Amino acid sequence: MAAKPLISVSNLHFSYGENTILEDINVEIVEHDFIALIGPNGSGKTTLVKVLLGLLQPTSGEIFLSIPKEKIGYVPQRYTIDKTFPGTVEEILITKEGEAIKQTGIKDLLKKKFISLSGGQQQRVLIALALQGSPKLLILDEPTAGVDVQAQQAFYALLKQLNKKGITIILVTHEVGVLSSLVKKVLCINHRICCMGHPQDMPKLLKQMYGQHFIHHHEHNHPEHHPKDSTHKGGHHHD
Amino acid sequence: MIEALSYGFLQYGFMQKALLGGIAIALCCGLVGPFLVLRRLSLLGDGLAHLAFGGVALGLLLGVNPIIAALITVVLGSFWVRSLVKKNIYGDAAIALLLSLGVGLGVVIIGIVRGFNTNLYSYLIGSILALSITDIIIAFSLLMGVIIFLLFFYRDMFHLTFNEELAQLSRKNIPLANFLFTILIAMVVVVSIRAVGILLVSALLVIPTLVALNISKSFKQTLLISSISSIVAVIFGIIFSFIVDIPPSGSIVLLLFVGFFGTQMYKKLA
Numbered sequence: 001m002a003a004k005p006l007i008s009v010s011n012l013h014f015s016y017g018e019n020t021i022l023e024d025i026n027v028e029i030v031e032h033d034f035i036a037l038i039g040p041n042g043s044g045k046t047t048l049v050k051v052l053l054g055l056l057q058p059t060s061g062e063i064f065l066s067i068p069k070e071k072i073g074y075v076p077q078r079y080t081i082d083k084t085f086p087g088t089v090e091e092i093l094i095t096k097e098g099e100a101i102k103q104t105g106i107k108d109l110l111k112k113k114f115i116s117l118s119g120g121q122q123q124r125v126l127i128a129l130a131l132q133g134s135p136k137l138l139i140l141d142e143p144t145a146g147v148d149v150q151a152q153q154a155f156y157a158l159l160k161q162l163n164k165k166g167i168t169i170i171l172v173t174h175e176v177g178v179l180s181s182l183v184k185k186v187l188c189i190n191h192r193i194c195c196m197g198h199p200q201d202m203p204k205l206l207k208q209m210y211g212q213h214f215i216h217h218h219e220h221n222h223p224e225h226h227p228k229d230s231t232h233k234g235g236h237h238h239d
Numbered sequence: 240m241i242e243a244l245s246y247g248f249l250q251y252g253f254m255q256k257a258l259l260g261g262i263a264i265a266l267c268c269g270l271v272g273p274f275l276v277l278r279r280l281s282l283l284g285d286g287l288a289h290l291a292f293g294g295v296a297l298g299l300l301l302g303v304n305p306i307i308a309a310l311i312t313v314v315l316g317s318f319w320v321r322s323l324v325k326k327n328i329y330g331d332a333a334i335a336l337l338l339s340l341g342v343g344l345g346v347v348i349i350g351i352v353r354g355f356n357t358n359l360y361s362y363l364i365g366s367i368l369a370l371s372i373t374d375i376i377i378a379f380s381l382l383m384g385v386i387i388f389l390l391f392f393y394r395d396m397f398h399l400t401f402n403e404e405l406a407q408l409s410r411k412n413i414p415l416a417n418f419l420f421t422i423l424i425a426m427v428v429v430v431s432i433r434a435v436g437i438l439l440v441s442a443l444l445v446i447p448t449l450v451a452l453n454i455s456k457s458f459k460q461t462l463l464i465s466s467i468s469s470i471v472a473v474i475f476g477i478i479f480s481f482i483v484d485i486p487p488s489g490s491i492v493l494l495l496f497v498g499f500f501g502t503q504m505y506k507k508l509a
Binding site: 050054055076088 | 273277279327397400401402404405407408409451452455456457458459460461
């Protein structure tokens with residue numbers, strides 16, 4: 001049986017005045033997906049996320065949600081939190097008990113100020129907050145930016161575990177090196193959808209989006225990745 | 240201070256009224272201040288106070304109660320700032336617009352009608368020692384409004400301060416909380432003008448929060464310390480002004496500065 005679509009986006013356009021940020025976006029996100037949303041800086045990744053969340057209104061096009069908006073959990077970039085914010089972790093969370101706190105391992109952090117935590121700990125608090133709303137879809141905007149490698153690994157393991165439990169995940173990221181072992185699909189955008197494919201096809205997908213220079217760099221760092229021929233081009237495609 | 244007590248300052252009706260009204264105003268500012276400062280709206284109080292200057296002048300010109308004229312002007316002004324920000328004008332630029340409009344309007348009216356400069360001066364530097372019973376009733380009514388608002392919308396305001404986008408997604412009452420908070424801030428600014436004057440209102444809104452942020456260990460503590468430091472500054476500022484015969488608004492603000500530098504030192508040493 002085909003997986004149930006959670007979000008269907010058709011002919012989506014978004015612009016700030018005359019500045020077109022998103023153009024002709026057509027994509028479908030289905031149940032249990034784990035999608036990495038990648039693209040260069042300023043390519044419209046965060047704008048797409050905000051349009052999907054309903055924080056920004058599209059200039060034209062349609063978005064169909066098959067789940068209530070409350071069932072979408074959002075983890076914003078942690079840099080959006082004010083550095084002087086005096087709230088403690090337990091003040092931020094909806095409850096001090098529950099599965100979300102166990103899953104994210106933040107029980108010992110409850111009494112601490114959010115701003116006193118490390119980058120990795122802050123991300124775990126933000127994800128716990130999102131999980132307390134029992135989401136069916138979790139959208140994370142560059143969650144590992146500025147987080148050390150060890151904390152990143154633990155964070156990715158947590159995401160994988162959540163996806164196994166049935167939560168659909170959209171991960172906006174620049175960390176393309178880890179995607180092949182983490183996500184199920186990669187969606188590349190640069191104002192419009194450049195390509196969508198399997199993470200194993202990363203080198204080819206990156207080549208399409210960033211050009212030859214980036215691909216050499218990527219292959220140098222990840223020699224195990226070899227391009228296959230199943231890359232889709234110029235639109236949205238699914239298996 | 241003992242000397243002041245021996246003066247028996249509380250036997251004076253104007254001192255009793257100043258302290259009562261001052262405490263209510265201080266508590267209002269101490270409770271709403273953190274939500275302004277942490278949302279990077281510290282200068283909104285200043286902008287609205289300067290707009291109130293235009294409103295007061297307009298009221299005096301039209302023969303309407305200047306405080307009511309200021310209140311209407313300031314409420315309209317605060318919604319105008321919000322709409323400008325939504326249209327992608329920077330918040331600080333929108334506040335600068337508001338501030339200039341208020342001062343410009345006031346100066347033009349003073350130019351047209353000469354004669355109420357003395358009245359206007361009392362609004363500029365405040366006249367807490369001249370509070371009437373009506374002023375005190377208004378201040379306590381506003382304090383009740385602030386407390387009721389926080390009882391109902393504390394979580395919404397907390398999340399708005401933490402992350403506005405997350406709040407919009409997870410909490411249904413955000414538009415209503417934002418709307419009521421805008422009106423409340425306008426009212427707090429106008430009522431505070433009676434105590435510390437247009438020029439120093441933002442000090443009463445901002446400095447107690449900065450004092451609290453230096454030493455608080457949680458958000459609730461920030462609200463508590465901000466309120467306490469605001470009340471302490473107002474009480475001792477009034478008493479100090481009585482002893483050395485200086486304008487109370489100035490001594491209140493200077494005491495707040497002492498509190499700020501004191502807590503800064505404590506923070507560095509701790």
